[in-house]
């Protein structure tokens with residue numbers, strides 16, 4: 001058979017993914033979603049209103065590893081909402097939304113995302129489509145990230161608590177979880193087993209339920225991930241993998 005025909009037949013096989021050949025696209029946030037001019041304006045806003053609490057050498061730096069641990073994998077609308085509604089603390093009205101949008105562009109730039117041709121606008125739908133991910137795509141989940149998993153709450157004979165049939169961990173936060181309550185209740189279970197460290201308050205009342213657990217991820221353990229539990233939310237009375 002001539003090579004061309006062989007290739008055509010391969011393409012026609014059911015389930016053959018063309019995308020296996022195609023160069024995968026970088027996430028949308030890498031396509032230049034703010035301008036350099038906006039970044040310059042934003043730097044002034046940050047210096048005037050934010051840096052006294054968020055200097056790069058403090059533990060609340062809006063760049064680098066701390067920022068990645070808190071915001072990696074999350075969407076820009078949530079970051080903007082955090083700035084718009086809560087910053088500066090108790091004086092959120094002091095800085096206009098337009099200035100905060102410029103500050104947002106500067107924060108994105110100082111975390112390595114590239115400028116482009118158009119200013120970032122406050123359009124929620126557009127901001128929600130921008131996920132803060134590495135250029136190569138999926139975010140490597142690291143020890144220290146605040147995450148959530150959904151699964152079945154269980155306890156082994158040694159009284160250790162686990163989430164079984166757990167989903168892969170997703171970046172999360174207490175006031176703004178990755179999945180809203182309806183999505184979480186309907187979420188398909190996964191295949192992970194996650195051990196819970198320092199589970200408090202006592203999880204016992206929720207044994208056997210479908211739950212969401214939030215906390216700090218601890219990786220590189222045998223057999224699996226652990227979560228230093230911060231919050232547990234029951235989602236359904238029973239849990240069927």
Ligand code: HEC
Pocket residue numbers: 045046049050051052053054060061062066067070071079082083086087088089095100103
């Ligand atoms: C008076 C001090 C203060 C000022 C001024 C201030 N912040 Fe904050 N900011 C904080 C504190 C404290 C936190 C951590 C608590 C929290 O998340 O609410 C925080 C958290 C944040 C976070 C989340 C950081 C993370 O790693 O998760 C962002 C983003 C942020 N601030 C942006 C801003 C911006 C933008 C401005 C200027 C418009 C600003 N802040 C001004 C004190 C301040």
